[in-house]
Every structure is written in C-alpha cells, then in structure tokens.
Amino acid sequence: MKILVSNDDGIDSNGLHVLVKYLKEISEVTVVAPLKEQSAVGHAITMQIPLRVINYFKNGDFFGYAVDGTPADCVKMGIRNLMKEPPDLVVSGINHGSNTAINIIYSGTVSAAREAAIMDVPSIAISVTNHAVKNFEFAGKVAKILALELHQKKVPNGTLLNVNVPDVPEEMIAGILVTKQGKSKWDDIYEQRIDPYGRNYYWLTGNLIEVDKEIQTDQAAIKNNYVSVTPIHFDLTDYETYEKLKEWKLERLFDAKNT
Amino acid sequence: MKILVSNDDGIDSNGLHVLVKYLKEISEVTVVAPLKEQSAVGHAITMQIPLRVINYFKNGDFFGYAVDGTPADCVKMGIRNLMKEPPDLVVSGINHGSNTAINIIYSGTVSAAREAAIMDVPSIAISVTNHAVKNFEFAGKVAKILALELHQKKVPNGTLLNVNVPDVPEEMIAGILVTKQGKSKWDDIYEQRIDPYGRNYYWLTGNLIEVDKEIQTDQAAIKNNYVSVTPIHFDLTDYETYEKLKEWKLERLFDAKNT
Numbered sequence: 001m002k003i004l005v006s007n008d009d010g011i012d013s014n015g016l017h018v019l020v021k022y023l024k025e026i027s028e029v030t031v032v033a034p035l036k037e038q039s040a041v042g043h044a045i046t047m048q049i050p051l052r053v054i055n056y057f058k059n060g061d062f063f064g065y066a067v068d069g070t071p072a073d074c075v076k077m078g079i080r081n082l083m084k085e086p087p088d089l090v091v092s093g094i095n096h097g098s099n100t101a102i103n104i105i106y107s108g109t110v111s112a113a114r115e116a117a118i119m120d121v122p123s124i125a126i127s128v129t130n131h132a133v134k135n136f137e138f139a140g141k142v143a144k145i146l147a148l149e150l151h152q153k154k155v156p157n158g159t160l161l162n163v164n165v166p167d168v169p170e171e172m173i174a175g176i177l178v179t180k181q182g183k184s185k186w187d188d189i190y191e192q193r194i195d196p197y198g199r200n201y202y203w204l205t206g207n208l209i210e211v212d213k214e215i216q217t218d219q220a221a222i223k224n225n226y227v228s229v230t231p232i233h234f235d236l237t238d239y240e241t242y243e244k245l246k247e248w249k250l251e252r253l254f255d256a257k258n259t
Numbered sequence: 260m261k262i263l264v265s266n267d268d269g270i271d272s273n274g275l276h277v278l279v280k281y282l283k284e285i286s287e288v289t290v291v292a293p294l295k296e297q298s299a300v301g302h303a304i305t306m307q308i309p310l311r312v313i314n315y316f317k318n319g320d321f322f323g324y325a326v327d328g329t330p331a332d333c334v335k336m337g338i339r340n341l342m343k344e345p346p347d348l349v350v351s352g353i354n355h356g357s358n359t360a361i362n363i364i365y366s367g368t369v370s371a372a373r374e375a376a377i378m379d380v381p382s383i384a385i386s387v388t389n390h391a392v393k394n395f396e397f398a399g400k401v402a403k404i405l406a407l408e409l410h411q412k413k414v415p416n417g418t419l420l421n422v423n424v425p426d427v428p429e430e431m432i433a434g435i436l437v438t439k440q441g442k443s444k445w446d447d448i449y450e451q452r453i454d455p456y457g458r459n460y461y462w463l464t465g466n467l468i469e470v471d472k473e474i475q476t477d478q479a480a481i482k483n484n485y486v487s488v489t490p491i492h493f494d495l496t497d498y499e500t501y502e503k504l505k506e507w508k509l510e511r512l513f514d515a516k517n518t
Contacts, residue, residue: 042302042331043364050452050460072301072365077461081449102377105302105493106331118361118444145512153507159497161504176513178504180496185377190340193309201309202336229509231500234364237439238418241490245420245437248412250488253404254435 001027001151004087004116006074008038008095008108011056011066015094015128015136020064022140023091026148030087031056031064032078034071034108039097043111044070051077071112079119089147090116093126094139098164100129100218101182101208104232113160114234122150123160129222130167138173139165142227155231164218164228174225181230182212182219260286260410263346263375265333267297267354267367270315270325274353274395278385279322281399282350285407289346290315290323291337293330293367298356302370303329310336330371338378348406349375352385353399355392357423359477360441360467363491372419373493381409382419388481389426397432398424401486414490423477423487435486441471441478 003023007016011033023029035054046069056066065082067074071092079086092112099107109125116123124146128139142165150161162181166173188206195201212219221228262282266275270292282288294313305328315325324341326333330351338345351371358366368384375382383405387398401424409420421440425432447465454460471478480487 037307040304040306042300042304042370044301044303045299045365045463047299047463048296050462051449052458052460073463076447076463077449080447081451081461102493104495105373105377106304111301114364118364146509149507149509149512155500155504156497159500173513176509178501178507178509180498180501181494188335188339190310190336192340199311201311202340203309204304204306204332204335227513229504231497231504232495233497233500234361234495235440236363236491236493236495238415238490238492239439241414241418241492242437242439245414245488245490248408248437250405250408250435250437253408254432254486 002087003027003029004078004083004090005029005031006033006071006092006112008034008071010034010037011064015096018136018140019091019094019143022144023147026144030078030083032067032074032082033064034074035066035068038070038108040106041070041108042106043072043114045072046070071108072115075112075115086121089151090121090123091143091147094136095127096133097127097131098129098222099125099127099162100164100222101184101212102186104162104181110162117158117160118234120157122155124150124163125160126163128165128167133167138170159231159233162230162232164222166222166225168225172225173227176227176229177216177221179216179218179221179228179230181232182217184208184210184212184219260348261346262286262288263337263342263349264288264290265292265330265351265371267293267330269293269296270323274355277395277399278350278353278402281403282406285403289337289342291326291333291341292323293333294325294327297329297367299365300329300367301365302331302373304331305329330367331374334371334374345380348410349380349382350402350406353395354386356386356390357388357481358384358386358421359423359481360443360471361445363421363440369421376417376419377493379416381414383409383422384419385422387424387426392426397429418490418492421489421491423481425481425484427484431484432486433484435488436475436480438475438477438480438487438489440489440491441476443467443469443471443478
C-alpha cells in the first residue's frame with residue numbers, strides 16, 4: 001500500500017512524525033506537508049503566487065517534501081507531481097486539537113483529506129482533542145488500524161473519514177463510534193487591543209457552544225471518550241431545501257420583471 | 260432590511276460596487292470586505308495574526324470597512340463588532356468567475372455567505388460566469404430580486420443560496436433554475452518554471468472536466484444560459500456512508516487489538 005501523508009501543522013510537527021512512524025509499518029509513505037503552520041486555512045489553494053517545493057531532511061535522511069502552501073496544495077502537488085503514481089490512501093494529521101462540528105469547515109487537516117477525496121483517493125483526517133497534546137502514540141495506532149480497514153473495505157469515492165481521538169490515557173478510551181458532524185458552534189469574540197502606535201487591532205477568540213447531546217455526533221462522542229469516525233463528503237447541496245426552493249417558482253420573478 | 264455585503268475580490272472591486280448600488284435600492288447596506296483580493300482562500304479564518312479594520316472612502320464618502328483578512332473574517336467581524344445589530348441578510352459578490360461544482364469548495368465568495376449561514380443569518384453568494392466580466396448590472400438586478408425574495412420566504416438557518424449568472428446579454432438569459440452542486444472537477448496541472456536563480460517554482464493551472472449534463476446542476480444550467488440558484492449547507496456528513504460504516508463494526512478492531 002502507498003500512502004501520502006500531509007497535515008496542517010507543518011512538516012516539522014510531532015503529530016505528523018508519529019503518524020509516519022505507524023503508517024510505515026504497513027505501507028510505503030510519501031510525506032508532502034506545508035513548510036509552515038496552516039491551521040484554520042480551510043480549503044484554500046494557492047493560485048496568486050507560485051509554489052515552491054523543498055526537500056526536507058530528518059537526522060540526515062530524506063523525510064519528505066515541504067510545500068510553501070496550504071494542506072490542499074500539498075495533496076494536489078503530491079498526487080499530480082511528486083508521486084510516480086497516485087497513492088492508495090491519503091492520511092492527514094495527526095492534528096493537535098479536535099476537528100469536530102463546525103471546526104470541520106475551518107480545518108486545514110480536513111481540507112487535505114478532502115482534496116484527496118476530490119481526486120478520487122480514499123482518505124482519513126485524524127486529530128487529537130487537545131491543543132496541548134503531548135502523546136500522539138494512541139492516535140498513531142488508530143490511524144494505522146483505520147488505514148488498513150479503509151484499504152480493504154473502501155468507502156465511495158468522494159467520501160473521507162474524519163477521525164477524532166480523545167486525549168486521554170489509552171485505558172480510558174470507551175471504544176469507537178461512527179458519528180455525524182455535530183452542530184456545536186463558536187460564540188466568537190474579537191478581543192480589541194491597541195498597538196504601540198495607538199491603532200486598534202483584533203484577536204479572534206471565543207467559546208464553543210456545545211449543543212450536541214446525541215452520542216452519535218462527533219463532539220458528544222469525544223466528550224464521552226469515544227474515538228469518533230465521521231464520513232464526510234464535498235457535495236454541499238442541501239437536498240431538502242432544493243425541493244422546497246423549486247416550489248418558490250423563482251421563474252415568476254423574471255417574468256414579472258419584464259412586465 | 261439591513262444587508263451586510265462582502266466579497267472575495269476586495270473592497271475596491273467593481274462587482275462589489277455594482278452589488279451595493281442595487282441593494283441600496285431596497286435596504287440599508289453595510290460593506291465589510293477584504294482589503295486585498297482573497298480568491299480561492301476557501302473557508303480560511305485568521306487566527307495566527309490579529310486583524311485590522313480600515314475605514315474605506317469612495318469619492319470622499321465613507322463606503323465601508325476594509326478588513327485585512329479573509330471573506331469569512333469580514334462576515335464574522337461585521338456581525339460581531341461592526342454592526343450594531345445582526346443584519347437580515349448577507350450578500351457576497353459579485354464575483355468575477357463562476358462558483359459552480361467543485362469550485363464551491365475553494366471559493367472565498369461562497370465562504371463569506373457560508374459564514375453568515377453558520378451565524379444563522381440568511382445569505383446569498385453571487386457570481387458571474389466569466390473572469391473577464393465587464394458588466395455586472397444584470398447580476399446586480401438578480402441579487403436585488405433574490406434578496407427581496409429570500410427576505411420574504413426564508414430558507415432554513417444554515418442554508419445559503421449560491422447564485423451563478425451567465426455572462427451573456429440580458430436578452431439571452433434563458434430563465435432561472437434551482438440546481439444541485441455539479442460534479443465537474445479540475446484536471447490540475449502544475450506548470451513548472453525556473454526562476455532567475457535556477458530554482459524550480461510551480462503555477463497551478465488546469466482544465467475543468469465538465470461532466471454535468473443534467474440541466475438541474477449548476478454547471479449545466481449556466482452553460483445553457485440559465486441563472487443557477489443552488490441551496491448549500493455546512494452539514495458535511497455523508498449520511499449514506501454513515502449507515503454503511505455502522506455495518507463495518509469498527510469496534511471489533513479495538514477488541515482485537517487487546518487480545
């Protein structure tokens with residue numbers, strides 16, 4: 001099995017190095033990761049400036065390719081230019097900090113996996129639920145187990161698995177659950193400060209309003225110490241509203257305009 | 260009606276100024292738009308550096324707020340800090356270049372509208388299907404008509420209308436269609452060049468592979484000169500795969516590991 005590994009924390013982040021260690025036990029790994037941290041970049045791609053690719057060494061050995069772009073850039077560049085043939089799987093992570101509920105929308109980790117799904121390559125995004133996480137070992141094992149499973153079973157092209165691992169000792173893990181994206185959202189606050197020159201600037205902060213109670217949602221699952229596995233896709237159509245909107249008969253607005 | 264207007268082309272772009280002109284006929288408009296062009300930034304938000312807000316003047320009059328961040332930053336900052344009360348509607352655009360099919364994922368224009376939907380404010384993203392578009396007038400009228408309609412009828416919170424307007428003379432417009440997100444994708448090509456110092460760099464280019472034939476998809480609708488209106492949401496769960504994944508019985512993998 002050939003696996004492309006990327007992330008959004010950058011090629012020198014510990015979570016990525018642990019992930020590579022575990023995936024090398026089952027596959028040939030190619031690392032293509034951002035040169036610099038790319039958290040919360042969403043599904044950005046670089047088009048206004050060209051990209052650079054740098055060979056990244058670890059302890060004197062070639063470790064992977066560093067791209068001075070976004071996670072989605074890394075996956076595109078890896079699959080199109082850097083690998084001789086497309087990988088069997090893309091794994092993005094291990095992120096420090098959960099990617100559940102609304103955070104999926106902003107996540108660079110998830111966007112790398114989603115770019116793979118768009119390119120018809122099965123993929124996994126994996127995160128540990130604590131920004132200050134120190135131990136990625138259990139999440140590394142989970143990535144390895146799920147990579148093997150996904151390679152055997154397949155999900156439909158265009159779907160990726162978004163995995164969140166609670167940051168608790170392994171013996172406290174309650175199990176694993178297939179989940180839906182939760183509805184918890186941020187109550188954003190812009191903290192206003194004044195720079196040494198008397199001008200305002202603003203830091204985005206806020207509190208996550210946890211509304212998810214059902215255990216089969218990502219946010220509730222991790223709160224209850226379950227590993228959460230959410231299948232997500234990139235068809236954003238709201239089919240329920242699609243049917244409703246047709247009943248609005250929008251065409252009458254254009255007829256009216258001509259009378 | 261109070262409308263917040265944003266975009267991804269920047270506060271000095273022509274498409275935004277035409278949009279404001281038409282929406283002012285029906286509402287009180289607040290402009291909060293990026294200081295610089297933010298195409299293809301996806302749903303990026305700014306967290307690593309603070310934001311600045313600048314008062315932007317046009318012909319000596321206050322026109323709106325320029326934020327040195329992403330489209331999603333503008334909408335968050337506009338609703339949380341700059342407007343006295345949340346707007347009734349957010350309209351993002353008018354973008355030069357279509358936002359159909361897979362482009363929705365990368366689009367800054369759509370991410371501004373999506374951020375509004377996340378914040379429970381109804382929203383519209385509007386684009387004209389040509390990067391070199393010169394005349395935004397018809398799209399401006401469409402935005403005005405749909406803004407009034409959406410304000411009256413309401414869609415569920417969390418859904419936005421993604422509108423694409425063909426860049427043809429108004430008399431050639433075939434009508435308006437409610438559509439689904441298409442499946443057309445890019446065949447990406449990284450064009451390799453060599454800089455004056457002998458180092459490689461890469462430009463992302465490519466061709467859109469148009470696979471959408473059904474007229475009720477965004478890409479097919481605009482090709483046939485219809486205004487396309489697609490309801491999209493931010494619940495990314497793939498419910499079909501969710502049901503299938505439960506049958507995989509992932510919990511057996513964790514039991515096996517302990518034996």
